[in-house]
Amino acid sequence: MHEHETRILKLLKEKRISSLEDIEESLGIDADAAMWALDGLSKSGAVKVSKIKTYGVEIVNEGKDYLKLFPEEELVRSIGRKGQEKLSEIKDNVALLWAKKNNWIELREGYAKLTKVGAAANGAEYAQRKVLEGLADADEDKVGILFEKNKAEVDTLVKRGLLRVKERERISRIEITDAGTKLSGTKPEGGMGELTREMILSKSWVGKDFKKYDVNASSEMLYPARQHMMHEFIDVVRNTWLNMGFSEMEGPIVESAFWVFDALFSPQDHPTRDMQDTFFLSNPKQIDIEDVEMLGRVKKAHEAAWKEKWQESLAKQALLRTHTTSVSARYIKKFANAVESSYPIKLFSVGRVYRNESIDYKHLAELYQTDGIIIGNNLTFANLIDTLKRFYSQLGIEDIKFKPSYFPFVEPGLEAYYYDEKRKCTTELCGAGIIRKEITTAMGTNKTVLAWGIGIERLLMHFFEVDSITDLYRNDLWWLRNRKKIEV
Amino acid sequence: MATIDYSIKDLNDYGISEDKLPKLVESIGMEIEGIKDGEATMNITPNRPDLLDIVGFKRALLSFSGKIVPKDNFYSMDKEPAMEITVEDSVKSVRPYIAAMVVRNADLSGNKLKYLINFTEKLCDTYGRRRKKLAIGLHNLDAIKGPLVYDAVHDGELVPLGESKKMKFEEVIRKHGKGIEYGSIITANNPKALYPFLSDSKNVLSLIPITNSNITRVLGSTRNLLVELTGTSINAVMDALGMIACSFIDSGAEVQPCAIVYKNRTMNTPQLSYREFRIKKFSVDKTIGVIIDDNQMVTLANKMGHTAAKYGNFLLVGVPPYRLDVLNEQDVVEDLAIAYGYDRIQPLPVGGFSIGVPEDYRDYSNSASSLMIGLGFSEAMNTYLTNEKLNFESVAHKYEPASVVSIAYAKTEVTTMLRTSILPQLLQNLGQSMHERMPQKLFEIGSAFGVEKGRIKETHLMGVVSEHSKANFAEMKSVVEAMMRQLGSGKYSIEDLDDPAFIKGRCACIRIDGKTVGHFGEIAPQVLENFKLEEPVVAAEIMIDRMRKV
Incomplete structure (x- = not known):
């Protein structure tokens, strides 16, 4: 067992239940190292790590402008005022596309007119905008709730390129198992840690073993610089x-x-x-x-x-x-x-x-x-x-x-x-x-x-x-x- | 590209079956955009306005499939004029030319009237440049009480098509739908404020080129017509009238000429004549790259609607009057190639050995790009189009219109000029990457533009930005110096520079032989605020073609 693993287990034996933040703080190790150790411990069945899904959202592109009014709403208002509008005069293709998709307008002989649905929608609350508004000032927990409730609208907003969503996992709870309690007494595993310049120069490694690493432990995500597409x-x-x-x-x-x-x-x-x-x-x-x-x-x-x-x-x-x-x-x-x-x-x-x-x-x-x-x-x-x-x-x-x-x-x-x-x-x-x-x-x-x-x-x-x-x-x-x- | 709808059933009645339609249409170089509710929408290229007419369309497809063979001098017009139109001098300054014909025993039943109207409207839209160059009027001949006069006056009135009340000319232009749409053709460049019109002995028949009068309205039951064309080009009105005449002749109606009486001459319209071309047979092989035998050449010309005969080493081709697009021999050869079928032409490699040499600048900018990627900078590629707000205002620079390449009219306010610098866009890119992991490092290589003494100046620039909590002057200096060492001669000096986009005292310019080749430094906090950036940013901009080793 690695030193971090031993210390975490010791802490958990006292507390039974803990959180990532608590471990970082109590033991003075950073999140990456703690995660790496917890990964190993949960694989060997010593701890139970519960995770919850969270969503990071960002309103992008025109999304910010749409918070006021979606273009299709604007179009419906304009048609509502005038009774009808010449197709060739409707410059906003996005508005036209969505007004049509929502079945708000019908197109006949080069003119767009409101349907019954469209007339009802004119001035009423628009589901897409309501969800976007909600997401604009929601915290992480609220975002989760909004997501569950409005799956369809969220999907649409993402497809329209107005919303970017990143799914994340957060550790919500760390618990020691019986196996872990038993293990907690064991000493840190023998062997050498990281190879250093001194070890190489002094040949101190001769005849000794290195500590075994978990080859599946997570490592940092790297983004190489690239040419533009x-x-x-x-x-x-x-x-x-x-x-x-x-x-x-x-x-x-x-x-x-x-x-x-x-x-x-x-x-x-x-x-x-x-x-x-x-x-x-x-x-x-x-x-x-x-x-x-x-x-x-x-x-x-x-x-x-x-x-x-x-x-x-x-x-x-x-x-x-x-x-x-x-x-x-x-x-x-x-x-x-x-x-x-x-x-x-x-x-x-x-x-x-x-x-x-x-x-x-x-x-x-x-x-x-x-x-x-x-x-x-x-x-x-x-x-x-x-x-x-x-x-x-x-x-x-x-x-x-x-x-x-x-x-x-x-x-x-x-x-x-x-x-x-x-x-x-x-x-x-x-x-x-x-x-x-x-x-x-x-x-x-x-x-x-x-x-x-x-x-x-x-x-x-x-x-x-x-x-x-x-x-x-x-x-x-x-x-x-x-x-x-x-x-x- | 113009589109026109033809009913599948009508085409079928003409002997063109639905299953053969797509291949045939493609063979003559057109395209079916879609078929819906029994109507096929055709895409017609602008060189073939004759195909905007179902009669012309049918003629082309049936000729192509060999079902009809063009006859010599089928279209001709050596008859006595059936009507006279007197042209007054007053029209000279507004719309000088008119051509007209009389059509008897026309059949406008079923969809035929609709096709005729669509054809003439589209013709005016495309070939006629939205009625400016050419406008067409269709009248019920039986409602006309001759003689006809083409004149222009300050003031007059008519009952516009589809209306019930008389309106003054000026009122039609101001209030009537067509007046609003086309009125400017008359009102622009018309200092004398004259309105051109056509009238018979009693009434105004047409306010040209806006609307006809209701009196001569054409219906499905109309058998006899007067077709008049007006415009700014004598050739355009004559050619288009010829094309419409061919259509009526093909549909079995009788066409009679009109005499157009100008002050000092009289001219009969339409004039239907074939244009003769002598095609060297060798020139066909030389263009297409396929050897075609004599008899086949005649057949190929016939497939495209031309009359043709062998004459020694030549092919004599008669191009019918409706083919306005055939300007020279090359156009006839194209028709032969189309008739032969592009897919039958066997590919043949171009002979000769050559070495492909890249543009020097591309090689150079590619090596600069590789170096920057090696230093951990991702490549961005922004548009050269930008706007004053982003290019100048956001980086606290002054906008000097005289030195900027500016767009006269842009559909959106984000594309009003060509960029003078890459940095504003790179800062914007960082602003769009708020939630991404730091450090954020970007570069871009591309052009920037300016105007010096009325001449365009294009510069090749490299912009570099780096954003993270520890970004500082020294970091960007290291990057700049690495570039100068690797790509330049290494001989340069660095001097203080004042630039409002950068923090005062933390900005420098790079100079080679006394000439500035770029600058770098720490971006000023008020500029960061403009892009909603929350971490320090250092940036550099270098004229890469000035730093190269000579």
Whole structure:
């Protein structure tokens, strides 16, 4: 028996019943050591340790704001006031989802109206909020009671990501058994304790035994520092391209509309060039484009195809790029006149792209994309299909299929997809095609360019299941320390 | 992407069975979003507005499956005009172009009227840029008492569609649903405050592009129609009218042109003409990467609705007037590839040997990242988008708008600018980790942005934070010096710095050759309070590309 075990047993023999705090205090040993000793004692049947479950709760994310009013309550109030509300005017998807789930509203012909249940709920007490409120200022004991009573609501709150719950065990009572009473007289077990520098140098260990340890005794939980999940996956993608002989491209995040839209043949009145969808900048407002000849060629191509006047001022607008294809466009120009023997030139990029979105579990305003191009002679659709198949195959996605699709900068265009066995559904993988002649000509090359763009988050979600896309960008220590590994 | 609903039963009546539908739709590059209550919702890509029409949709699917073969010059319009529209000069500054046609013996029974209305509405929404570029009016021809005039005035009135009382133009724009929705098209950039309208000898038929009059309302029983299109682009109105004309011709109605009489010229609309392309057969093989024989090429073109004939080494292709998306030969080749079937194309490796070379910066930042993980710091990755409150206010820094990359219009107030520093977000991350075990150590490598003399400046930064009860200046100095030794040349100096985010007298900057490359120190307690942090925090921020060995 270890010294701590002997002392604990002695104490318990006097008191019969004790607590962890009492042992720590009476014997002056820390909680870890006491736990370790109690573990050993209860395994040998000398003491009986009773534990109770406790819950640590933390209200996270929007939960704190919801304490006042849940968005679905707000929506029901608003509809209640107006009689009905146009669906297109309801911006809060979370509110809509839950109001529908609760059967508070019905949707008809583009309008949301209150149901009978909804009318009754309007202004009444909302179970989810009541529980959240209760938990906000409950102590450990009260939390336990609230949990038992409101299992369903608690589950819902956790699923909505408003509440984080950690189950803990607490020792409530320590009791000596008859076997323990008998044991308590025995002396501490012989043998040496921890090995020390002195023992090694003096060879005092020769011919002696070491005390036996309980190999199952609990030890401290360690959290190694780790790479961020997105970084880990971006390097998987980068290495895949590098292994396939593709070199890396880099280009600006803050771009002119020219490289994001005009150079890629997107008409100037196209809806994606709307403030609603793209982050245009108020500072700086404009970014200059130096190559005047190229501007002339782009203007010519646009006016011939779209039959509208092309305005240089619109091309100069500063914005956050909406895709990394803008980087590809810059490199098509850069390698327009390379040494003939250097073709085919294979390039890829990985970078952040931006959409003017309200952020929720399905949408982010800032995402990652990987783009690729091959510039050369006699490149065909068959080459494009081969390249994409090889890329996905290295990530373990086999049997991908191709169907026609439309993107303004390629012709012909395709979409790759596959059947996801795990989720039992068809999943889109990427868009690709042969860059339009109007674009390559304007960039000053007569080569063929194969091109594709892949959303990184969606690809990652193939390997790593999360409830919400926002989880991919979580930066709290709990997540950084405990997230699973990505299994590619 | 626009969606449109077609009844499965109606498609079936056209000879397209439900079981073959999904494969066929996919083959032509579209998608079925879902099927519910006997209605299939189609996703139509923006290049093919002709498929927003059930007649066009049917035509495409039946051609693709070989059930109909396109005939030469099936769509043509060499008839005498059935009606005249006089265009007044006043419309020039508001909405200069109009095109129109007369349709006789149309069948709008059953769902057909609904399909026609959905088609024209979606067409105006997408191709017509929400009626700005193009708007369509459908009228009951029998209720029109010619002659027609397209004019613009300051003031006028009509009974809007679905209403019973006359309203003034100005009132329609202010009060009527469609007026509120589309009024700005007219009121914006219209200094003379003119309202464009179409009228016959008695009444206003349409307040353009807002609403038609109730007088010419089209019903399921209507047989004869006037279809008018107005817009800002002559090409857009002509092309779209041609597309609608093809739809009526296909459904068996008779289409007659209208004469549009401008002051100095008269023009008949619609003008239905095929665009001819000479495709080098070699160019098809070269694009797809599959060798296709001559006869098969003709069949492939026919499957996509084009007329086609062999001519020496060329394939002569006639593109029908409803295919607005075909701009050049490359577009025709795409159609041939679609008809051939993407899944039949055998993959072929790209030739040539190449070595994949990573970006220098990525390699460098990856080694910095490994070092930090070795020192026990977990990696965070925050967004470059942030807001003034977090980026400046929370760390007691002054917001200087001129030097910040700012978003003109953002949907949420948390994404109004690009970050100038990583530390505020890292402090926020610590704030979100209140209940986690100490010490809490984080780092992040990424970009920050600024504007200098109107130009964008992107900097690669590394931010480091450490929070625990014994966190102090010396700890962060050790970390910074380890980085300088391992990644930099090791030649640097450390000097005092005043930064309101840090405790005065406990903050330093790192300098190489007289240039500042970063700073570090103990975070000031009032800043900790802003993030609800309860333990001391030390932090560093280094411009990693400036500290590298040159």
